[in-house]
Amino acid sequence: MDKFEVVSPENIEIEYSRAGLGSRAAAVMIDYLIQWTVQLILLLSVFFFVFKADTSNLEENFGWAIGIFLVVFWGINYLYFIILEGIMNGSTPGKRVLKLRTIRNNGMPITLKHSLVRNLFRVIIDNYFVGVIMMFFRKDKKRLGDIISSTVVVGEGEEILVYNKNLGENLSLENNIFITEEEKEIIRDYFNRKESLGENSDKVLNDLMTYFKKHYQFPEENYSFEEALKKLL
Known part of the structure; x- marks a missing residue:
């Protein structure tokens, strides 16, 4: 395709x-x-x-x-x-x-x-x-x-929301990426259970990173992916 x-x-x-x-x-x-x-x-x-x-x-x-x-x-x-x-x-x-x-x-x-x-x-x-x-x-x-x-x-489901740097210098990450309510619920669940996950929290975060970067294009600059997830809520 x-x-x-x-x-x-x-x-x-x-x-x-x-x-x-x-x-x-x-x-x-x-x-x-x-x-x-x-x-x-x-x-x-x-x-x-x-x-x-x-x-x-x-x-x-x-x-x-x-x-x-x-x-x-x-x-x-x-x-x-x-x-x-x-x-x-x-x-x-x-x-x-x-x-x-x-x-x-x-x-x-x-x-x-x-x-x-x-x-x-x-x-x-x-x-x-x-x-x-x-x-x-x-x-x-x-x-x-x-x-x-x-x-x-x-x-179906292969669309990618692209972070557009040309839309304005003052636009932040959360203003450029729109996620579904179901995806927001997944992120909330991660942060609510983060402490109880212990050593598995890194694996869960990595799985989230894999999923979201497949469906959404994040900016190329250095940033904390975990902090980026918080901004999307």
């Missing part, structure tokens, strides 16, 4: 990993397998309904059954991605397995409007290999739906 950066509304640079062709293709195949399974069950249900129906109205029942099947079939194709991206924060079962998600070009979560647009183009154009071909020839690996809706698929 190649990297790209966006600047958040808080003027924090966030570095994302753009999803590659292989991972996106694998995610789509998982989603299609789920769709095909549901559609197969639906098709078998239609045949069961037709053959179990009153034979005197077989032609009429068959017409209704096929009509309902086609409507639901198209709905599954289109609404599957829209609904799941909405409730799974830009992800789908396939993307979740491959640890991918869809975001807007500015790094913000996608809205219903973005999902509607990108998936409309998926159904009417990109499903016919147009999107795959475009992804091969574009540096940003975007299909037409991504271009029109201003979205991009990135690696």
Whole structure:
């Protein structure tokens, strides 16, 4: 996955990993397998309904059954991605397995409007290999739906919040790195249990350093990592 950066509304640079062709293709195949399974069950249900129906109205029942099947079939194709991206924060079962998600070009979560647009183009154009071909020839690996809706698929949980020295000379560490409430709770737990950890406190601190430096880019100057953690609370 190649990297790209966006600047958040808080003027924090966030570095994302753009999803590659292989991972996106694998995610789509998982989603299609789920769709095909549901559609197969639906098709078998239609045949069961037709053959179990009153034979005197077989032609009429068959017409209704096929009509309902086609409507639901198209709905599954289109609404599957829209609904799941909405409730799974830009992800789908396939993307979740491959640890991918869809975001807007500015790094913000996608809205219903973005999902509607990108998936409309998926159904009417990109499903016919147009999107795959475009992804091969574009540096940003975007299909037409991504271009029109201003979205991009990135690696889930691989974003890095970058300490930006150019944002202002007086900005301190805690003003440049924003961590989650869960991460704050982990830090608090470390300081609350530090004394009882004894010799293991250094190992725990080292584990925290490994985790936070993987997800957040700290300034290069010499500083106490333990003191830095306190400032983030």
